Amino acid sequence: MLEGWKSVALSELATFHSGGTPNKERSSFWGGPIPWVTVKDMKAMRLNGVGESLTEEGANTVRVVPARTVLVLVRGMGLFKDLPVVLCDGPVTFNQDIKALVAKEGVDSEYLAFALIARKSDILRHVDSAGHGTGRLDTDLLKSTPLPLPPLPEQRKIAEILRTWDEAIEKLEALRAAKQNRFTGLKQQIMGRGGAFPERWPLKALSAVSTPVRRKSAGNNHPVMTISAKSGFLMQSDKFARDMAGRSVERYTLLHEGEFAYNKGNSKTAPYGCVFRLDRPTALVPFVYYCFALKPGLDPEFYEHLFAAGALNHQLSRLINSGVRNDGLLNLYSDDFYSCRVPVPPIDEQRKIARAMTAAKQELALLDEDIEALTRQKRGLMQKLLTGEWRVKLEVSVA
The missing domain is CATH 3.90.220.20 (DNA methylase specificity domains)
Structure with a gap:
């Protein structure tokens, strides 16, 4: 000691x-x-x-x-x-x-x-x-x-130093809360009050604004991915990759960047609207997913935010609850899925909202990184100070 x-x-x-x-x-x-x-x-x-x-x-x-x-x-x-x-x-x-x-x-x-x-x-x-x-x-x-x-003066100095880090983290967390409120406000702007879309925007069925993707791959040089309700597209597990070795991928759907996929397998555990946009060049997804590309004149970034905000949740929950069979399995047909309606604002408004929401989301991600970095640094500092590996300098009063 x-x-x-x-x-x-x-x-x-x-x-x-x-x-x-x-x-x-x-x-x-x-x-x-x-x-x-x-x-x-x-x-x-x-x-x-x-x-x-x-x-x-x-x-x-x-x-x-x-x-x-x-x-x-x-x-x-x-x-x-x-x-x-x-x-x-x-x-x-x-x-x-x-x-x-x-x-x-x-x-x-x-x-x-x-x-x-x-x-x-x-x-x-x-x-x-x-x-x-x-x-x-x-x-x-x-x-x-x-x-x-340690002696009481050293205790107080250590606490003072660590308090400074806490205050810095608290300021970032307060800023993040304000940014989150802004992002929530933007989501409410596209979802309207009580989940009802703004009346000024016409509603159209997914079948009218998108084209189903049923593309197959001739090779196996594309990543095999799945969709998580919380995280979106994820690489399949190593075990799955080993199981896939040497097998044909002809039953998988080949997605291109910017296209959307819906994993109906997630629908029984919510959120119902697990629709995500692919952000990489290509991916293979299970053939049971409903995959689609938006038609020209629509902004994919806007609809990515719309789906993430839960735009399809209410409609899909109604379809899913009425489509569960007696054996407990889910029966959501393609026609039912593509009958779900989405708002179609003017393209300029789509782009304006999408850019604002993307910027707000990126700001939140950067703040999360900063908070995590400061928290990690504080943990390291605590380890050094509370073991005496780093000794603090005490101020010496001059009479």
């Missing part, structure tokens, strides 16, 4: 407190000024609002902990994947699934929260099942978790 640093059990760094739930039938207990924290509120290290709150009467029936208390989830389904740790900026109450850690003298609360987060993977190894898929973290095991403890 570094000079001045110690490895100390968590029980020696903080006092543990248990929470509870006031009587839900007592209206006089609820809706007051005192936050009541549950797992739903533990989305980030710093508490940012709660779903429910207590009156002073309600708070008198449970534990109230002071500002800068660290909350740790010890029971919940999510514990198998993550360990929520929250630093409170004011007095709070909390339910029985949470433990409150009040830092002892010589321990900085913010440093304590960061140190716990850095040990998440180790702590999660102690999570076991409390039944019905609920995770449980034994309090005694949590208390015995060793954490590195």
